[in-house]
Amino acid sequence: MKKLSQIKHSAAAAPHIVWAVLFILLPLFIVTYYAFTDADGAFSFENVTSLSEYLKIFGLSMELAVIATFVCLLVGYPLAYIMARANPKRQKLFIMLLMLPMWTNLLIRTYSIMAILDDGGILNTILNTSMHIVGTKGAVIFGMVYDFLPYMVLPIYTCISKIDKHMWEAAADLGCNSFKVISKVIFPLSMSGVISGVTMVLVPSISTFYISQKLGGGTFELIGDTIERQFVTGALNVGAAISLVMMLLILLSLAVMNKFTDSEDGGIIA
Amino acid sequence: MSKLIELKGISKSYDGEKILNSMNLYIRDREFITLLGPSGCGKTTTLRIIGGFESADEGELYFDGVEISNVPTYKRPVNTVFQKYALFPHLNVYENIAFPLRLKKIPEDSIREKVSEMLKMVALEGFENKSVSTLSGGQQQRVAIARALVSHPRVLLLDEPLGALDLKLRKDMQNELKRIQQSIGITFIYVTHDQEEALSMSDTIVVMADGEIQQIGTPTDIYNEPKNAFVADFIGESNIIDGIMLEDKKVRLAGHVFDCVDGGFEKNEPVDVVIRPEDIDVVPVDKGMLNGYVTSVTFKGVHYEIIVDIKGFKWMIQSTDYVSPDSIIGVYIEPDAFHIMKKSKYSGKFGDYSSYSDEIEELSNADAAEEF
Amino acid sequence: MKKHLQRLYLGLIFAILYIPIITLIFFSFNSENSTAVFAGFSLRWYKELFSSPETFIALRNSIILAVTSSVIATVIGTAAAEGIYRMRNKHFKSAILSVTNIPMMNPEIVTGMSMMLFFVAVAGILSVSYESIGFAAMLIAHVTFSLPYVILSVLPRINEFGDSLSEAAMDLGCTPMQAFFKVKLINIMPGVLSGALMAFTMSLDDFVISYFVGSSNFQTLPLLIYSMTKKKVTPDMYALSSLIIITIFILLLIYNYKSGKRIKKRRLIGGYKK
Numbered sequence: 001m002k003k004l005s006q007i008k009h010s011a012a013a014a015p016h017i018v019w020a021v022l023f024i025l026l027p028l029f030i031v032t033y034y035a036f037t038d039a040d041g042a043f044s045f046e047n048v049t050s051l052s053e054y055l056k057i058f059g060l061s062m063e064l065a066v067i068a069t070f071v072c073l074l075v076g077y078p079l080a081y082i083m084a085r086a087n088p089k090r091q092k093l094f095i096m097l098l099m100l101p102m103w104t105n106l107l108i109r110t111y112s113i114m115a116i117l118d119d120g121g122i123l124n125t126i127l128n129t130s131m132h133i134v135g136t137k138g139a140v141i142f143g144m145v146y147d148f149l150p151y152m153v154l155p156i157y158t159c160i161s162k163i164d165k166h167m168w169e170a171a172a173d174l175g176c177n178s179f180k181v182i183s184k185v186i187f188p189l190s191m192s193g194v195i196s197g198v199t200m201v202l203v204p205s206i207s208t209f210y211i212s213q214k215l216g217g218g219t220f221e222l223i224g225d226t227i228e229r230q231f232v233t234g235a236l237n238v239g240a241a242i243s244l245v246m247m248l249l250i251l252l253s254l255a256v257m258n259k260f261t262d263s264e265d266g267g268i269i270a
Numbered sequence: 271m272s273k274l275i276e277l278k279g280i281s282k283s284y285d286g287e288k289i290l291n292s293m294n295l296y297i298r299d300r301e302f303i304t305l306l307g308p309s310g311c312g313k314t315t316t317l318r319i320i321g322g323f324e325s326a327d328e329g330e331l332y333f334d335g336v337e338i339s340n341v342p343t344y345k346r347p348v349n350t351v352f353q354k355y356a357l358f359p360h361l362n363v364y365e366n367i368a369f370p371l372r373l374k375k376i377p378e379d380s381i382r383e384k385v386s387e388m389l390k391m392v393a394l395e396g397f398e399n400k401s402v403s404t405l406s407g408g409q410q411q412r413v414a415i416a417r418a419l420v421s422h423p424r425v426l427l428l429d430e431p432l433g434a435l436d437l438k439l440r441k442d443m444q445n446e447l448k449r450i451q452q453s454i455g456i457t458f459i460y461v462t463h464d465q466e467e468a469l470s471m472s473d474t475i476v477v478m479a480d481g482e483i484q485q486i487g488t489p490t491d492i493y494n495e496p497k498n499a500f501v502a503d504f505i506g507e508s509n510i511i512d513g514i515m516l517e518d519k520k521v522r523l524a525g526h527v528f529d530c531v532d533g534g535f536e537k538n539e540p541v542d543v544v545i546r547p548e549d550i551d552v553v554p555v556d557k558g559m560l561n562g563y564v565t566s567v568t569f570k571g572v573h574y575e576i577i578v579d580i581k582g583f584k585w586m587i588q589s590t591d592y593v594s595p596d597s598i599i600g601v602y603i604e605p606d607a608f609h610i611m612k613k614s615k616y617s618g619k620f621g622d623y624s625s626y627s628d629e630i631e632e633l634s635n636a637d638a639a640e641e642f
Numbered sequence: 643m644k645k646h647l648q649r650l651y652l653g654l655i656f657a658i659l660y661i662p663i664i665t666l667i668f669f670s671f672n673s674e675n676s677t678a679v680f681a682g683f684s685l686r687w688y689k690e691l692f693s694s695p696e697t698f699i700a701l702r703n704s705i706i707l708a709v710t711s712s713v714i715a716t717v718i719g720t721a722a723a724e725g726i727y728r729m730r731n732k733h734f735k736s737a738i739l740s741v742t743n744i745p746m747m748n749p750e751i752v753t754g755m756s757m758m759l760f761f762v763a764v765a766g767i768l769s770v771s772y773e774s775i776g777f778a779a780m781l782i783a784h785v786t787f788s789l790p791y792v793i794l795s796v797l798p799r800i801n802e803f804g805d806s807l808s809e810a811a812m813d814l815g816c817t818p819m820q821a822f823f824k825v826k827l828i829n830i831m832p833g834v835l836s837g838a839l840m841a842f843t844m845s846l847d848d849f850v851i852s853y854f855v856g857s858s859n860f861q862t863l864p865l866l867i868y869s870m871t872k873k874k875v876t877p878d879m880y881a882l883s884s885l886i887i888i889t890i891f892i893l894l895l896i897y898n899y900k901s902g903k904r905i906k907k908r909r910l911i912g913g914y915k916k
Contacts, residue, residue, distance in 0.1 A: 010725050010728045010730075012722065012728070013721065013725025013728075013729070013738065015718050016719065016722030016725070016742070016789065016793075019786070023783075023786045024786060026760060027753075027757050028756050030759045031752075031755065031759055034759055075655065078651065079652070095898075096898060097656055100663075100891055101659050101660070103847065103893075104663065104886070104887050104890055105847055105864055105867065106847075107849055107864060107867050107871065108663075108666065108886065108887070109663070111875070112662035115662070115666065116662055121677075121678055125679060199747075203749055204750070206749065207749030207750065207751045207752070209751065210849070224751050227751055227755060228751070231755065231854060236759060239755060240755065243756065246751075247749070250748070251747065251748070254747055321813060323809050323812075342812070342817075343813055344815050344816055349813055350809075350813045352806055352810055354806060358810070358825055358829075359829060360825075360828050369814055370814035373814070373816060373820070418814075421815070
């Protein structure tokens, strides 16, 4: 004798379950299928074995994304900390100020930096110089940091602001100086926010193609560009293979990172 | 009075843990019945099965002779007052009480009449347009009662309704609830872990422990004639001492043979003997049936609570006379103060005051309030 | 000293975050066709923008897509959150939540690629052109990536709301359906609304997935901007971007106002909602 209303209520999830199977799982299955077939639909390992050609691009994407994530953490943690310690009215203002760029379209943000840093751009015009910035690794990293910084700050901020205010007093009472309060108490407590932030910056940084297109000035290709190129040229099987590998790598690393947070809220969304 | 509700062989488990073990109980019409027991004894689950919020794994539930196990909550002629009132925050006092009437599409002027009648009954006239969030705990409680009673259910279920109120308010509400029950003349099924509340309000008390009914009876029966060590300990204070029933009306305990009034046991049967602390008289040593060493004396207002070591077993005595700690006193017990019980699985677990302190008592009460 | 350092730090970060955006808005008012030299104030590029039918079509498409996809995602997602809350089987529950979160955790480019391949296959099976299912494909893609955000915004509210009020409603005579609509839905509304707003903004903002899934006959604003930046950029793209930024700003203000009110209200009834 099960509870009748219980079963009926669970059925409310049915449309979503059907939706998720059809439009989340099935497409992933199709990607896998494409990755292991050639253009005629015959089974083939060629796409996967040909991936070794892209090893260097994978490496470069990883390098730039990791540097950008690290810079975001370095710049973002103090910002999140200051925000969380500010009075509530200020906090609200800071969040607004961070949300606006975050919700502004990525294309617009990226393009706006390019317009400033470009060879004939605003910066060079104002300074009357001819600095070559766009097309360097630095410019791409700057673009990533600029575009994704709010994704680092907000989860960390949420995490720190949830820490009991007495924690600071307790730590100080037990003999921590203000640096030790942060390093020994607050930072460990905000670890789940840091991990959310890191994943939220790392994932889009690794897979971006627009930032490298605009700020890379066409001089180098990241893995996102490679996928996009396969898509444009219609080499869908190779594109699928790269996508599949990238997805597996990222989901794997997310799983590993989530192991380190005893997160109740899924860890990814703060 | 006829059987209004009957539970036959009701069992319920959660995650493999048995909460109710083949429970049989019937409830008469117009009765104020209390399910009393500690946290996790199954009392709330019983109430929720009657209300239709849970269904039993086994057994049948009858209402007025009709099997209703599969009747959904909203079709059952019982209403509930919830532990934390469960008032709808988006509706004001009037709309909360009118809620069940509106579902029945009752005309507006009739609704107005019924709601104001209810508000009058719970003494909340003039609160119609107040938001429920601005009310005090006691007022929210009254609204919840009015809302549950407005559609004239045959039975009102109350799940620790006074648990969230402070002591003074709780006493007032106890009287109030009893008055309401008597004036409208319907069945109240009341769940609580507070024995005092149960004793002062109920017609019938059902003492529960470990998913089983330990005893059913009137408050005086339960207090004076507890069936086993659990009931004796849970209701009021008790000294529960191992004894041997030598023959009818003769019991041996603490090395002495006492006259008592109970009988009907085997010859030399081991028994549990209950002696209430207020039934023990303090007398000079030479006049005592037993002598003991006073280990502590606490002033409780009406009486002193005296802990006495008698042959290694700590007894509690309530006396209006002061004795000094570390002295030797004699005790005298009338034959009708002994209550003899058969041995049960609860024997030996209760009734010794050697580790007694008020603090522990309070802690365990707080636990009990967290019943799921 | 420490205070000043903090201020300098905050000032620097927010300056870097805002200078490009402000510059962009500034140059949208340029009277000359340049994105580097400001010649004078004019509304020339706005006029040009509004005279181009392309902009209006893209705007219309974006709004149609955002409204329909957010409505569908909100309805399915809210029902799903209620259903997931009711689930007793913990493994099944967490399996569903994990699958739901895939589009949120996966790189957008992978989601885009996989959905595109899926719709290619669907078009193949139906033996119709990809263009002919273009809108449906976009709509489905947008609902799919919005769903986890709706569920994540509704589910905590449902968890917080608990069972007691629904039980009270049923006790007083509501059918389970009535209890949901008359009591629960009203009380979880803030979560539903913020989920809907999130889905709406996500849809309006999405470029990567739309780029992969979309077809030439259904252009949205982000796709239009992308095609504008592919050519030599004229300040009309700046004008369009400025308008989008202002819109986002207004949406954010509404959102914050709403959540501010919500917090206030929650404080009021906080006492007995536990």
